[in-house]
Structures are given as structure tokens and as C-alpha cells.
Amino acid sequence: MPPGAIPAPWDPGLQNERTRLAWQRTALSLLVATLVMARLLAHTSIPLAIGLSTASVLIMAALARLAERRYRLAQRRLHANAPLSGAGLPAAMTALLVLLGVATAFWVINS
Structure with missing residues (x-):
């Protein structure tokens, strides 16, 4: 960076990459649970x-696909200075979490 230059407000690529990896870690943790x-x-x-098991694997596959799609879309929008959007990934993660909660409640009640 030349002296006196103002740094960009975001890192072109790394911030988006870290977010994608965080979604993957969270999804894998929920799948294991x-x-x-x-x-x-x-x-x-x-x-x-x-x-x-079947539902969690299917939701995990959807999460992986949504995370990759969100990453590519965010990358394009960050470089174009366009607003970010998309609620599909949080909705799928919520579905997996609710599924886990219902299964846990059933197991606790019947144990």
C-alpha cells in the first residue's frame, strides 16, 4: 500500500472466506450432534x-450447497459494492437445530 493511502474497509476475499468456513464448521457440528x-x-x-439420520444428512447437504452459493454471491457483491442478502442458509441451519431439539426432547421424555 502506498504511503498515505486509505485502506479498504474490508479485506477482498478473506472476510467472506472466514464466514464460509464458520458456516461449514457450524453445520458439521450440528450434523455430528x-x-x-x-x-x-x-x-x-x-x-x-x-x-x-436421513433428515440431518439431507439438511446438511442443503447447507453445504447454500453456503457455497452464499459465498460466491457475497464475493461478487462485495467487489461490486452491492448490498449483501440471502436468508436461506440461516433458515436451513434453524431447521437442523429444531430437528435436533425435537429429537432430544423425544429421547429425554422416553428415557
Whole structure:
């Protein structure tokens, strides 16, 4: 950077990359938690455990796709100085979290 130059308000690329990696870590953590809960539920109800496992893997696949799409879109918008948008990723993460909560409540009640 030349002397006296004003630094850009954002790092072109790294900030967006860190956000994408944070979404991936969060999604993987929730996937592991739901699979552990499915393992615990297997002692109570095999169909419920299989359903929870299947649903969590499908939601995780959707999260991975949404995270990648959000990353690419944000990258383009950051470089174009356009506003950022998109609520699909938080909605999918919320769905996975609610699924985990319902499964946990079922397991606690039936244990």
C-alpha cells in the first residue's frame, strides 16, 4: 500500500472466506450432534433414528450447497459494492437445530 493511502474497509476475499468456513464448521457440528442423537434414539425407536439420520444428512447437504452459493454471491457483491442478502442458509441451519431439539426432547421424555 502506498504511503498515505486509505485502506479498504474490508479485506477482498478473506472476510467472506472466514464466514464460509464458520458456516461449514457450524453445520458439521450440528450434523455430528444429530447423528449422536440418532444413535441414542436407536435404543428407543429404530424408525425415528433412521428418519433423524436421513433428515440431518439431507439438511446438511442443503447447507453445504447454500453456503457455497452464499459465498460466491457475497464475493461478487462485495467487489461490486452491492448490498449483501440471502436468508436461506440461516433458515436451513434453524431447521437442523429444531430437528435436533425435537429429537432430544423425544429421547429425554422416553428415557
